[in-house]
Amino acid sequence: MGKFGWGLLIGLLTFPVLGAIYLLSGSAPAAVTDHPFPFERLIAGVALGAHIHRDAPKRDLSSFTTADIIAGADSYRKGCGGCHGLPEVTRVRPEPAMYPPPPQLFTPDGYVTDDPVGVTYWKIKNGIRMTGMPSFEKLFTDEQMWQIAALLANANKLPPQALDTLKQPLFPPPPPPPPSGAAPSRPAAPKPAK
Numbered sequence: 001m002g003k004f005g006w007g008l009l010i011g012l013l014t015f016p017v018l019g020a021i022y023l024l025s026g027s028a029p030a031a032v033t034d035h036p037f038p039f040e041r042l043i044a045g046v047a048l049g050a051h052i053h054r055d056a057p058k059r060d061l062s063s064f065t066t067a068d069i070i071a072g073a074d075s076y077r078k079g080c081g082g083c084h085g086l087p088e089v090t091r092v093r094p095e096p097a098m099y100p101p102p103p104q105l106f107t108p109d110g111y112v113t114d115d116p117v118g119v120t121y122w123k124i125k126n127g128i129r130m131t132g133m134p135s136f137e138k139l140f141t142d143e144q145m146w147q148i149a150a151l152l153a154n155a156n157k158l159p160p161q162a163l164d165t166l167k168q169p170l171f172p173p174p175p176p177p178p179p180s181g182a183a184p185s186r187p188a189a190p191k192p193a194k
């Protein structure tokens with residue numbers, strides 16, 4: 001083998017060998033709070049984006065009614081707000097509890113209003129591999145997933161009723177405790193007939 005052949009061989013082997021040493025050394029990130037892998041976000045982001053844009057169905061945003069967006073708000077409140085936040089309730093969890101952290105979809109930093117509605121629908125339906133983003137295909141109907149996607153596409157200009165729906169408490173407040181010292185409740189005595 002000539003000088004060129006050896007050079008090529010060494011060159012070809014260096015990267016996988018160094019990569020294996022790095023992975024086996026235990027210094028690669030594993031915990032949620034670890035630093036990201038070299039190029040992790042870039043590689044994952046580009047591959048994901050290319051795949052989704054190829055597969056996502058297309059639908060015109062103008063085909064959704066205000067009623068659709070309000071229905072989407074109700075589903076979102078129940079299925080998504082805990083991770084992705086609600087209007088005026090950013091960062092439900094102060095510290096990142098998962099890596100990558102869920103974007104806060106009702107803040108300017110997290111808006112997906114520039115994405116085609118079909119792309120957001122695809123993410124809701126299929127989830128995002130190797131992240132905390134679940135697939136909702138079995139939890140919501142197809143139309144519900146489209147309605148949520150339409151809600152998020154309009155996140156920066158929501159109709160007031162959708163905002164009201166998003167702000168409803170998730171659980172009704174518990175009934176007030178009985179006044180202390182009160183006698184155990186008994187059915188009220190019937191009123192004497194007049």
Ligand code: HEC
Nearest residue numbers: 079080083100101102103120123124128131132133136148
């Ligand atoms: C258990 C937490 C969790 C729940 C519940 C959840 N998600 Fe996510 N979601 C994530 C995480 C984590 C990511 C970030 C993935 C990434 O960075 O690639 C994400 C990403 C997304 C994205 C992509 C954002 C972007 O900037 O491209 C959208 C859209 C989304 N989720 C919508 C939803 C909707 C709608 C629901 C409810 C039907 C939902 N998610 C429920 C954790 C969650």
